[in-house]
Amino acid sequence: MKLHYEVAELRTKHPFTISTGSRETHPVVWVRLYDSDGLEGWGEANPVAYYGETPETVCAALESFRRILEPSGDPFAILEIEAACEADVGGNASARAAVSAALYDLMGKQLNVPVYRLLGLDPSQAARTSFTIGIDDPEVIRQRVREAAEYPILKIKVGTRHDEEVLTVVREEAPEKIIRVDANTAWTAKQALARIEKLSVFDLEFVEQPLPAGDIEGLRFVRERSPLPIIADESCITSKDIPRLAGVVDGINIKLAKCGGLSEALRMIHTARAHNMSVMIGCMLESSLGVAAAAQLAPLSDYADLDGAALLAEDPFSGFDISHGWLHLTGEPGLGVSKR
Numbered sequence: 001m002k003l004h005y006e007v008a009e010l011r012t013k014h015p016f017t018i019s020t021g022s023r024e025t026h027p028v029v030w031v032r033l034y035d036s037d038g039l040e041g042w043g044e045a046n047p048v049a050y051y052g053e054t055p056e057t058v059c060a061a062l063e064s065f066r067r068i069l070e071p072s073g074d075p076f077a078i079l080e081i082e083a084a085c086e087a088d089v090g091g092n093a094s095a096r097a098a099v100s101a102a103l104y105d106l107m108g109k110q111l112n113v114p115v116y117r118l119l120g121l122d123p124s125q126a127a128r129t130s131f132t133i134g135i136d137d138p139e140v141i142r143q144r145v146r147e148a149a150e151y152p153i154l155k156i157k158v159g160t161r162h163d164e165e166v167l168t169v170v171r172e173e174a175p176e177k178i179i180r181v182d183a184n185t186a187w188t189a190k191q192a193l194a195r196i197e198k199l200s201v202f203d204l205e206f207v208e209q210p211l212p213a214g215d216i217e218g219l220r221f222v223r224e225r226s227p228l229p230i231i232a233d234e235s236c237i238t239s240k241d242i243p244r245l246a247g248v249v250d251g252i253n254i255k256l257a258k259c260g261g262l263s264e265a266l267r268m269i270h271t272a273r274a275h276n277m278s279v280m281i282g283c284m285l286e287s288s289l290g291v292a293a294a295a296q297l298a299p300l301s302d303y304a305d306l307d308g309a310a311l312l313a314e315d316p317f318s319g320f321d322i323s324h325g326w327l328h329l330t331g332e333p334g335l336g337v338s339k340r
């Protein structure tokens with residue numbers, strides 16, 4: 001297989017703020033793997049500084065993977081290739097996730113089937129996705145909720161002193177919608193309990209990552225007392241994190257850019273299920289190329305948060321759409337997306 005990669009920049013429709021920072025542009029790295037018949041497998045790396053990655057570290061990791069990928073002509077050796085890439089650099093999850101997606105895309109194209117069929121999954125069984133609204137002034141939030149009219153589920157970023165004001169506005173505009181909140185590590189355990197108690201009057205579905213990633217005992221303390229279910233995101237990177245989160249949180253949020261690819265995401269799903277935990281499939285700010293890879297696994301999840309491309313001013317890829325929260329994959333081979 002021949003490896004090619006390029007850095008690109010995604011731009012969001014609006015500046016996007018969460019409790020740990022704000023940004024308008026988002027660099028990604030597109031990976032292509034060519035087989036000897038000229039078929040192309042595509043994948044997107046979505047480096048997140050919080051997890052120690054930048055476009056530069058992604059490119060350095062990919063350059064290192066060249067000597068693993070190029071001598072191999074067989075994308076179906078995927079588990080071996082993924083393990084070799086992990087052993088090669090450690091970490092660098094989004095770089096490895098791009099390679100993983102490109103390998104699955106190429107396998108699907110070689111067999112002329114969508115990746116979800118390779119995995120034995122039916123995309124019509126996927127959960128509807130939420131639409132995410134970042135931290136902003138309440139009147140801006142009101143506008144965002146109106147713009148998200150077609151979405152039945154909203155994910156509201158919280159973690160400021162204005163959370164109640166924000167949720168009051170959201171409920172005024174969307175009295176019937178399912179609303180989940182994400183604090184992105186903003187609170188201590190004591191703060192979280194007080195905040196969740198106050199926010200629970202807004203009829204919320206669950207709270208994502210109320211505490212710093214490493215505060216596992218804090219999460220247990222909060223979950224035992226919280227009126228709302230707790231989902232771990234930053235505390236749960238790979239399947240190895242799941243056993244110690246059993247009994248500590250109600251569920252986990254899986255993202256390819258955290259765990260390193262579709263095979264590890266599948267391991268996470270099975271590990272979580274073995275521990276009776278619920279499963280959410282999420283994404284970063286990604287184009288449809290990145291989101292389509294995660295969407296292949298959505299039929300195995302309870303909750304989907306796959307609106308990354310819907311937050312963009314322009315999506316460089318076509319073939320994956322969302323309407324009224326339903327995920328639509330084209331049925332084309334591989335990931336089913338192509339560059340516009």
Ligand SMILES: [Mg+2]
Nearest residue numbers: 182208209233
């Ligand atoms: Mg989150």
